[in-house]
Amino acid sequence: MGHRDDPSRDLTDLPAGHPAPPVHDRHWARDVRSAVGCAGVLLALLLLMDWGVGTLTAWRAVIWVVLALLLLVVLCPSRVSAGEGCVAARSPLRTRRVRTDLLVSARCPDGVSQRLLLRDAFGDRVEIDPRVLIDNPELWHRLAEDARRAEASGFLLCGTTALSRVSARIDGETAQNVFKVSGLE
Incomplete structure (x- = not known):
């Protein structure tokens, strides 16, 4: 493993004038998992309620999936x-x-x-x-x-x-x- 791939390498040892690597939101993955969880719970509840009442059809399931995906898009953080x-x-x-x-x-x-x-x-x-x-x-x-x-x-x-x-x-x-x-x- 070369010195370029070493994650423990300090940014202060970069050559002068070399741009620092980009910095990312370190909590983004957690927030995405939370959004996926909310959309999944909504989908499961809608499907369970529809199945429990006996009105679940393929078209209704597609509608519930689309609704859950819309919620995911809204909740998913940038x-x-x-x-x-x-x-x-x-x-x-x-x-x-x-x-x-x-x-x-x-x-x-x-x-x-x-x-x-x-x-x-x-x-x-x-x-x-x-x-x-x-x-x-x-x-x-x-x-x-x-x-x-x-x-x-x-x-x-x-x-x-x-x-x-x-x-x-x-x-x-x-x-x-x-x-x-x-x-x-």
Whole structure:
């Protein structure tokens, strides 16, 4: 096994100027399993109820499967990843990317679901759940670093307040976790 394949290799020993490898949401697989479980339970309940009443037919079973698949698509989280100068959110239906080094706005739109909406100079948009950034500090670090770079180069004109709020939330939750782990809660 070569040094390139060694998972224990520290990122600090990469040659200067070599881009760091992309960072992914490490809780994505768990969230997908949860979505699959919910859709599976719904399908099982619908089929059992229909079978128990005696009205289960092939067409009705197809309808229940389609309904469960629709629920899966709705519940399935986007897989967020960040590379050097780029953040991508891949959902079951599409992939959206934004150049974070050319970020022009970052907003937290009002509404029921909390989302961070990022837009770059090319007009591309990505919506990210701030919870993903809180649970994955590496993702937040990449995004914040590129946002600072975009602000310094004059691209990021709208959104420093939204990013500051997300940063404060991440710092607060990190401090709570540190207190909890150390027993100072």
